[in-house]
Amino acid sequence: MIPELGNFSLVLALSLSILLSVLPMVGVYRNNPLLMTLSRPLCAGIWVFMVVSFGCLAHAFLNDDFSVRYVASNSNSLLPWFYKFTGVWGGHEGSLLLWVLMVASWTYAVSLFSRNLPLDILARVLSIMGIISVSFLVFMLLTSNPFDRLMLNPPADGTDLNPLLQDFGLIVHPPMLYMGYVGFSVAFAFAITALLTGKLDAAWARWTRPWTNAAWAFLTLGIALGSWWAYYELGWGGWWFWDPTENVAFMPWLVGTALIHSLAVTEKRGVFKSWTVLLAIAAFSLSLLGTFIIRSGLITSVHAFAVDPERGLVLLAILLVVIGASLFLYALRAPVVKGTASYTMTSREVFLLINNILLVVSTAGILLGTLYPLIHEAINGEANMVSVGPPYFNTIFLPLMALLTVFLTIGSISRWKKTSTAFLKDQLVKVAVASVLLGIVLPLFITREVNLSIFLAVSLALWIVFGIARDLVTKSANKDSLVKGLKSLSLSYYGMQLAHLGFAVIILGICLTSHYSVERDVRLAPGQGIEIGSYEFIFQGVVDAPGPNYRAEAGTVDVLKNGRPYMTLHPEKRTYLATGAVQTEADIDVGFFRDLFAALGDPRGEGAWVVRIHLKPFVFWIWFGAFLMAAGGVTAILDRRYRVRDAVVRDVPPEKAATGLGMKSPVEAS
């Protein structure tokens, strides 16, 4: 009964989505305010029905309703309740439901937080988001319905959630990731709206920025959580493999980052307009492409959902229509007129353009690498298949990121339209010298060795950090005190610096951990140990231990630091009762400056086991840095300018002259 209700709810959501795609748009072109205002309640209705539908599926899981095929293949009566709930999005159909719930949520949010949007703009934006809902609801109802029943012989029990997914990561990673993926549909909708109205001005950029920042922040968290989860799941110290499924999440993020910066230029200076629109279309298109690639059976990945090429065809059709139509509209309507503002070689505009180029080239490289095996097979036949893996991606990506970092500090210090080179020199020469010197001295002092990659990593990270400090001093210098000066700076400015700081932290985390990690696989008898750095790891044997849905052999590894007892690690080897699957569960002690890791290999007789021990310095900084970046994005959204209700109409300088729709911006500090 409940699953049928869930299914019916989906149908209702689809009906309302169809109305949302059509009626407000008709209202726009017929100048009918009633049809346009209808968009808001329609959004609320769609959201309600999607929540109901999700609730029904969750109910089926929590009540072990194995007559529903999706529940039977992704759950088991012995599964702990929180994995039953999150198992809702553990497979293709359910995660698609989550996806559509996200689309409905973002659409509803746009309808709620849009008091200052003219009605005809709102109507268009919501209509376009309605089209996205329609596409995916149709896809679900036609090919991937989570509520399908096993009519004839419902099984007594389910085949269990994949043990790899029975992990905290499943609770957080997909929802965050989808919030990000789907969030870019808002910028996309605004971009299409701009193409439809022919009006691409500062006001448009102002509306789009907070939504884009929010989506970007979620995607940052989603990717970071995925990487953290992979680090835990794989347990051999890896946290990024350039797997196709990782790449398809990363590409929208890169383009999203470019979009955020491009939007800043378009808003402040009215240039790069058509480029910004193209980026907004590209970011969401890459999200859609990602959804397609993961669910189509096109590529090989342990992370790919097990679906068939027929569903892939339907998804490809959706892609062709949505992306094809958008890009065609772009080609026809992108403003041929260039922005009238001018800028010099050392202006912020140029540095942000360089930022965009580096990010877009990175994305292109990753896209090419991901699809290349397919392209190679199509052209050369399947006789000689090739693989493209981390060596390629690292070679292409890392140098581009190094270049990006160099321009990051220069760009964030530079001024709009024109920055005197004297000013740049004055601000940055000392910063550069300090970064380079410390890049050599610090590693040498702490570890008594230095090499090129460590030097680059430390210097570039310090280049960012010192640059931030320098800019804070400069910007607060003209006030009475430092504190007053800092208080006068906007949240938008702090958001930027926080995000850039996060980037510096990530750089350090990645390079330091890649270089300084130590990993040992050794045969240890109870009482035997090994030394790594200032730590000593002593194996104390293995005992039997039962769990909720598995049997385990639990090991104990005592850790000493500088000779004194420090903590204990408990790696396990588990056999899951439902499937008989055996899984090695490592124990990781997470620390801000280092992770300690222990895992069990195979027994070697007489109580001895092969044990893996890792010492991974600074690996936490990777995810901490990502968190700082996301925090920066959120901080920027909270800036007062996005909450100005009563717009103060002022004389606007010629470059900002909007042919726009009445929203003028107060002048900002930065």
Add this chain to the structure above:
Amino acid sequence: MMRAVTLLIVLLSVPVLGAIEEYPFESDQDEARFKKLTYEMRCPKCLNANIAGSDAPIAADLRREVYQQVKEGRTNDEIIEFMSSRYGDFILYRPRLTLATFFLWFTPLFLLIAGFVIVRRMMAASQAATPADGSLSPEEQARLKRLLDQGKDN
């Protein structure tokens, strides 16, 4: 309390892929070579994993083979050639530079150069439109003259 602890342990413990075996080496250099080779070689049976990180029997066999060859002193190139002649280029995560993969390796560089060319062109166009010293461009001067003339007429 116990349930909370169990919950926490269950939530924080960590499954591991990739067989854990011991491969003792005498020199650090050999160990580094082994690591690099096993990281850059694809497990032929797995869903996108390198032979270092895979549980599959074939990955264990290949790890053993690489280990033996490194100990015997074969060079990285020799080992790579050995593997790819039996398993195809599919097994190499670092694609060889051939005519077919030329575009793979060099397109990003071409795009970067193209990007910088575009930046230069845009800057040149922008500077031509408005002289750097902030005075009016020819078009703007003409427009100013027209406006002033209009004002005179009124």
Add this chain to the structure above:
Amino acid sequence: MNRRLKLFIPIAIFFIMAGFLLFGLNDGRNPNLVPSALVSKPFPKFTQPSLYPEMGEFSREDFVGDILFVNIWGSWCPPCHVEHPYFLELSKQEDDITFIGISYDYSMVEDRDFLAERGNPFDYNIVDLDGSLRIDLGVTGAPETFLVDQNGMILYRHIGALDADIWREKFVPLLDQIR
């Protein structure tokens, strides 16, 4: 290039990419099944013992000149059980082909028992004792089946259980060419 035409570059790139994606969805294409790198290359040299110790050793030279059907198997491998009965039929039916079974070194006793209970379709039973033959053949797991012509060239390698349909579609056309 005309400014307006440049605006069509993104959609052009997209359609080219979509073309490749469409190719990728092609029915029958399995990204997980990689063709053997040894097709049209000679069957590797080897010397390995028989599964039955009293039969001594075998080497490559012992099989020169015959059409070979080489199956990599083990009693621990479930799909091998599935294809076994078909092999019994096949080996009776195709008398110009020499059937060779190469088993892993994991479970020699169980393998011999398996053949004793269920019948032995192979003319020769070889054990890949040190694992080198498997690697030289580019074997990724069991079962795999190789077809080798009279000149010792590998014509085809099938991954997974072999049944009558696959025999008919993949092996028979090749055999017709060399017989």
